[in-house]
Amino acid sequence: MKPFVCLFVLGMSLHCASARTHSLKYFYTASSHVPNFPEFVAVGLVDDLQMIYYDSNRKKAVPKQDWMNKVTEDDLQYWERNTQIDLDQEQTFKAGVEILTQRLNQTEGVHSYQRMYGCEWDDETNEVTGYNQYGFDGEDFIVFDLETETWIAPRQEAFISKLNWDKNKAYNVGTKHYLTQICPGWLKKYVGYGKSTLMRTVLPSISLLQKSSSSPVTCHATGFYPDGAMLFWTKDGEELYEGVDYWEVLPNHDGTFQKSADLDVSSIPPGDWDRYDCVFQLSGVKEDVLTKLDKDVIKTNAKSQTPLIITVALICVFVAVVAILGFVLYKKKNAKRPPTPVSEPGVEEELNPKS
Structure with a gap:
């Protein structure tokens, strides 16, 4: 049975992965x-x-x-x-x-x-x-x-x-x-x-976002294509597995994609911030895109306490539909008996059992 959720294996490398x-x-x-x-x-x-x-x-x-x-x-x-x-x-x-x-x-x-x-x-x-x-x-x-x-x-x-x-x-x-x-x-x-x-590659714009000084820092990549991408945090070049949350790839209204990764910075000493990088990898592109953890580039709205990240529901009305x-998908005609298959099915030909 094919799963309906995209599962990402942390640590999987997309370097030099031109196949799709x-x-x-x-x-x-x-x-x-x-x-x-x-x-x-x-x-x-x-x-x-x-x-x-x-x-x-x-x-x-x-x-x-x-x-x-x-x-x-x-x-x-x-x-x-x-x-x-x-x-x-x-x-x-x-x-x-x-x-x-x-x-x-x-x-x-x-x-x-x-x-x-x-x-x-x-x-x-x-x-x-x-x-x-x-x-x-x-x-x-x-x-x-x-x-x-x-x-x-x-x-x-x-x-x-x-x-x-x-x-x-x-x-x-x-x-x-x-x-x-x-x-x-x-x-x-x-x-x-x-x-x-379909075979083009588009690199994203990447932002570091933070709701408040005590909130995780979110590395947000948007506008990339195709959806075969990895986004993760590293410390001294080693991928992090603790204190991070990785989110699935989501569609944008224009056919591109977005992805986020959160880093808990509450226990990171200020002097160690430059040891952390947000790494973006895109299928078909050899070079990684690195964004240094830097307080000066973080976009925050601590005063308003309003989340910065716009959800896909607001930017992908039709794609979300x-x-x-x-x-969730599916179909089934009636539950009585299956049909005979069509003789020459095209891509959208009837596959569904019918009376």
């Missing part, structure tokens, strides 16, 4: 009783950059990156086909919300039915992997196990679906083939179309 792991992800979300929000939304991302979008209000799949228009050079029917796919998915997901609310006896209130599926490709080792997951109201519902070609039911209510979907061996074999062969093929095409954007639609 690329990803293609699709998020489907159907919701009920949510004011001023489409009943169905479909979003596609390459390397966590949104490149295609559809919702039940506009009824049309549209590109979100200029380079996605290049796809018609190889496939004239691409947008028409994907619009039709999303129209079909819209009906499937709306039905799914009703089925699950009834099965779980939760017919009142706001509910969501979600799916995430896609693949990852390492452009150096050529290794690929895939995932296909569904959820209801923000919790895992049923997940495809790529190795066993069977379904995992994290909650009891999904067990009937697991039993039915496991019976369709041909569909499950086809799903694995899609995730490990067809999806990576499309991913490589998209990376080729958007190479100038995509993340919510996705990092």
Whole structure:
């Protein structure tokens, strides 16, 4: 099962790491009783950059990156086909919300039915992997196990679906083939179309922030690309593991990323501050970016006691929505029996069991 959280191994070096792991992800979300929000939304991302979008209000799949228009050079029917796919998915997901609310006896209130599926490709080792997951109201519902070609039911209510979907061996074999062969093929095409954007490297601006004189000093790096980055504190060149808090990479509204690392300075003598450095490493860039721990460069607002760091929720309104639609993710049509696989699935073809 693919985890939904980025885990960072402290001490892992990114020096000279020019290879990248690329990803293609699709998020489907159907919701009920949510004011001023489409009943169905479909979003596609390459390397966590949104490149295609559809919702039940506009009824049309549209590109979100200029380079996605290049796809018609190889496939004239691409947008028409994907619009039709999303129209079909819209009906499937709306039905799914009703089925699950009834099965779980939760017919009142706001509910969501979600799916995430896609693949990852390492452009150096050529290794690929895939995932296909569904959820209801923000919790895992049923997940495809790529190795066993069977379904995992994290909650009891999904067990009937697991039993039915496991019976369709041909569909499950086809799903694995899609995730490990067809999806990576499309991913490589998209990376080729958007190479100038997706393969670029942008170093961040780095600031040292402190809420008050007794607060930790935060090293905040923002505006970097890609998201394969490490940010950590060192003392005399050795990475620190105690007295530090490392935070995950977060998206910015412009497609770049940000990351923070906190250092507890309460026990550091003033004369030793110059022994500490904040180190930023970016995949594909050989040189580290070092920022010396220096009181003169720290930005603080001790008087107002107001936090300095702007949260991603304030700067990434739409991207945050995509993340919510996705990092919880999923889909499932009805729990009766799985469908036969489509004969020629494209990147957004129906993978979900259906009647």
